[in-house]
Amino acid sequence: MDFDVVIVGGGPAGLSTACRLMQLAAEKSEEISVVVLEKGSEIGAHILSGAILEPTAINELFPDWKEKGAPLHTQVTGDEMHFYTSMEKSIKVPNFMIPKPMHNDGNYIVSLGNVTRWLGEQAESLGVEIFPGFAAAEILYNDDGSVAGVATGDMGIGADGKQKDSFEPGMELRAKYTVFAEGCRGHLGKQLIKKYHLDEGKSPQHYGIGLKELWTIDKDKHQPGLVVHGAGWPLGESGATGGSFLYHLENQQVVVGLIVDLSYDNAHLSPFDEFQVFKHHASVKSVLEGGERISYGARAIVKGGLNSLPKMTFPGGLIVGCDAGTLNFSKIKGSHTAMKSGMIAAETLFEEFAQNKESTGKDLEAFTRNFEDSWLYKELHASRNFGPAMHKFGTYLGGAFNYIDQNIVKGKMPFTLTDDVADHDTLKTAEDSNMIHYPRPDGKFSFDKPSSVFLSNTNHEEDQPSHLTLADSSIPISTNLPTWAEPAQRYCPAGVYEVIEKDGEKQFQINSQNCVHCKTCDIKDPSQNITWVVPEGGGGPNYPNM
Numbered sequence: 294m295d296f297d298v299v300i301v302g303g304g305p306a307g308l309s310t311a312c313r314l315m316q317l318a319a320e321k322s323e324e325i326s327v328v329v330l331e332k333g334s335e336i337g338a339h340i341l342s343g344a345i346l347e348p349t350a351i352n353e354l355f356p357d358w359k360e361k362g363a364p365l366h367t368q369v370t371g372d373e374m375h376f377y378t379s380m381e382k383s384i385k386v387p388n389f390m391i392p393k394p395m396h397n398d399g400n401y402i403v404s405l406g407n408v409t410r411w412l413g414e415q416a417e418s419l420g421v422e423i424f425p426g427f428a429a430a431e432i433l434y435n436d437d438g439s440v441a442g443v444a445t446g447d448m449g450i451g452a453d454g455k456q457k458d459s460f461e462p463g464m465e466l467r468a469k470y471t472v473f474a475e476g477c478r479g480h481l482g483k484q485l486i487k488k489y490h491l492d493e494g495k496s497p498q499h500y501g502i503g504l505k506e507l508w509t510i511d512k513d514k515h516q517p518g519l520v521v522h523g524a525g526w527p528l529g530e531s532g533a534t535g536g537s538f539l540y541h542l543e544n545q546q547v548v549v550g551l552i553v554d555l556s557y558d559n560a561h562l563s564p565f566d567e568f569q570v571f572k573h574h575a576s577v578k579s580v581l582e583g584g585e586r587i588s589y590g591a592r593a594i595v596k597g598g599l600n601s602l603p604k605m606t607f608p609g610g611l612i613v614g615c616d617a618g619t620l621n622f623s624k625i626k627g628s629h630t631a632m633k634s635g636m637i638a639a640e641t642l643f644e645e646f647a648q649n650k651e652s653t654g655k656d657l658e659a660f661t662r663n664f665e666d667s668w669l670y671k672e673l674h675a676s677r678n679f680g681p682a683m684h685k686f687g688t689y690l691g692g693a694f695n696y697i698d699q700n701i702v703k704g705k706m707p708f709t710l711t712d713d714v715a716d717h718d719t720l721k722t723a724e725d726s727n728m729i730h731y732p733r734p735d736g737k738f739s740f741d742k743p744s745s746v747f748l749s750n751t752n753h754e755e756d757q758p759s760h761l762t763l764a765d766s767s768i769p770i771s772t773n774l775p776t777w778a779e780p781a782q783r784y785c786p787a788g789v790y791e792v793i794e795k796d797g798e799k800q801f802q803i804n805s806q807n808c809v810h811c812k813t814c815d816i817k818d819p820s821q822n823i824t825w826v827v828p829e830g831g832g833g834p835n836y837p838n839m
Contacts, residue, residue, distance in 0.1 A: 296326045296422075298642060299442050299468035301429045301481060303331030304340060305405070306614025306631035307474030308412040309354055313639035315419035316354075325646065327421045328466060329413075330445065332428035334831040336413035337406035339476075339810055341505060341592040341839050342628060343538055343550065344405040345369065345397055345520065349668070350632035355415065363411050365401040367543050370518030372397045377526035377537075381575050392699040394623040394676060397520050402540045402548075404838040405628060428827035432481055433465060439654035440609030442467035443481070448829055451756050469653035470645075471610040472638055474631075477595040478812040480826055482616040491603035491612070497715035498618055499597040499680060501535060502813045504568040504786055505550035506745075507838060510584035515545045522625075524688055527570045531729055533557035534683055536625070537571055539580065546587075546838075547580060552594060552625075555716040555784075555817050556684055559726040563783035564813075565591070566731040569739035578738055589745040590839050591786035593812040596622040598680055599673040600711055606661060609654045611638045619669065623676035623699060633669045675704025681712040720819045723778035742788035746807050750835035751787070753828050759805040760828035761789065761814065768822045784817045809834045 298314060300307045311327050318325040333339040346365060351358050358365070374386040374395070388396075417423060430446035442465060449460035473482045477500065486492050523537040528551075535553040542548065551571050553564040572581060595618040605617050613619070613634040620627030641660040645652050664670055678698055683691035698706055734740045753760075779801065781790035787809045791802045810833045815825040 294328075294464060294466050296328050296466065296468045297646070298325065298327045298470050298472060299466045300327065300329045300472045300474060301443055302474035302476060302479070302616065303329050303333070303336045303413060303423060303425065304409055304474060304476050304614065304631070305412065305628050306616070306635040307472065308336075308409065308416050308635070309350065309632040310472050310474060310613065310635035310639045311416045311421040312354060312412065312419055313636040314642060315416070315421055317639065317643040319419070321647070323646070329416065329421060329423045330427050330429050330443070330466065331423065331425045332827055332830055333425060333833060334835055335425045336423065337410040338835045339833055340406040340409045341503070341590040341836055342405040343503070343505070343540065343548065343625070344403050344628060345540065345626060346401045346403045346405070346408065347624070347626055347629040348399070348401065350629040350636065354632065354636060361415065364407040365403055367402040367518050369397040369400045369402060369520050371516065371520065373519070373521045375521065375523040375576070377523050377574055379526055380573055383523070383574070383576055390696060392623060392695050394621070394699055395522065395625065402518065402520065402542050404542070406836050406839045408628075426831035428830040429481060430463060430827050432484060433467065435609065435654055437654065438608060440471050440607065441654075442471055446827055446829060450758060452758055454758060457756070470642055470657070472635075473610065473612045473616050474614045474635060475616045477593045477615040478815055478825070479616040480824075482612050485607060485612060486603050489604075489607040491605075491607065492601075495603060496597060496600040496711045496713050498595060498601040499712060500555045500716055500816050501552045501594040501596055502555055502564045502591060502784070502786065502811065503550060503552045503594050504564060504591045505548055505589070505839065506586055507588040508547050508549060508581055508584045508586050509545050510547055510580060512545055514580050515547070516541045517543055526574070527567055528553060529688065531557070531559045531562050531727070533559065533562055533567075534688060539577060549577065549581065554684070555593070555813065556714070556719050558719045558721050559729065560720055560723040560778070560780045561726050561729040561783065563729070563731060565742060565786040569734055570731065572738045581738055586740070586748065588837055588839055589748040590834060590836050591809055591811045591813075593816055594627070595620055596680055598622050599677040600681065600709065602673070604661070605634070605664065606657050608656045611641070611657065611660055613638050619673065621672055621676050623679035623695070630669055630672065633667065634664070637663050637667055637669070677704075678706055678710045681710035684712045685710060717817055717819050717821055720780060720817070723780070742786070746787050746809065749809050750837070751807065751809050751833060752835070753806045753808070753832040755806055757829055759803055760826050761803050761805050761808065762824045762826060764822050764824065768820045781814060781818065781823070784813050786811060786813065790814070
């Protein structure tokens, strides 16, 4: 199938690219064929975020979004920051001491999945073709080395690699230009960055793992629009960094979550269990008590910012949104920045087609100029020191530095801090790490992985090749290590990785059916031996209202 533009990924960045491109085409009475491929079973199925939406980009893309029924229903009414010192105690940070980018005046608490579904409806109404359940598995190249499009994966391949009765071959979608918008740690984006050396001269990309639950709570405890962020306990007990969130949505619902920076060094740390422990903090427990957990999910977050942002153009295409790493870590927000990067991509593509309708395979360097002239670049430049300061100086000194940087000099420090140690290089061996003993889940506030994965509605066709591949099957588990030493058992939030004993020998087992597509293993594996590739289209989580 041939198109003018193929977009890989039906999230905020990809759909904003599609919508803006079709808006421009309609304004100039031009015809442009655009298709969006989405690996989830539907638009929004794999979308997971906090989420507080800053409306800057959606105001530009659809100034009449309220009239069009966009699901932005709960405006922020209260904004708090707490430093947790123990399970019982916390210190409320005075408003004036919070870095200005973290203030949420005028923002909305949303289900990003629902916002994305709405964006999909707008895209279709503008004439975009959307193919949900089709996973882009391979990049196609022209003879000159430029990107020619993508191929979707074959369906109906058994775990033994043989075709089943249900076999359907993948299809090639060829385009003049291809936009990659797969979200954090996109597996095709990762290949493009390596092939074209797009990260040359940049700091390594940095990540966090975000874990989130949706709860219905008692009416008397519900405060629609209240935003509570936190830091400190329990992550600080093991020297890890990150932050928590508790947002009050509409309909007596709250979202509670924990973000763990994947730069942690203790091999015994389990982000999932840290999250379960966090919910026992007195102030969080008091909100959740008597409530019901509705959904669970986890997703990696890209947070390296401008210092780690690769070149976003290459011959034949663009890489946008969290696939590139446009999240603003000082705001802990990436939806508005992802949308804007997609809009800039659309405007660049339209400019190119206006000059030459048959243009194909070029390196659209005009994108870089357009990007650097936008508010997006200015925002990322002002926050470039935020993450490195936290990593270099820790929570207290890093927080003090960021207060000065963001509130006093407004991101205009005359120097740039960098963090040049990749997240997978920080992990100590199990023997050199302090043991962490996590309490058993109580079934009221804390839960186990199997019951949590069940709430994510995760499903994969069992008889298919594993989409979690090992370059060397003897790594990461080594026969001379005790069973508890393999860190993949802990950094995975879905129970995918286990070390089992069979016939007296230890074996590394991958339960790929459990995978929620968070990509943490691809990021944190110290040997960089685990590679996440797409399963059959439609597989994975099906998040409701997340």
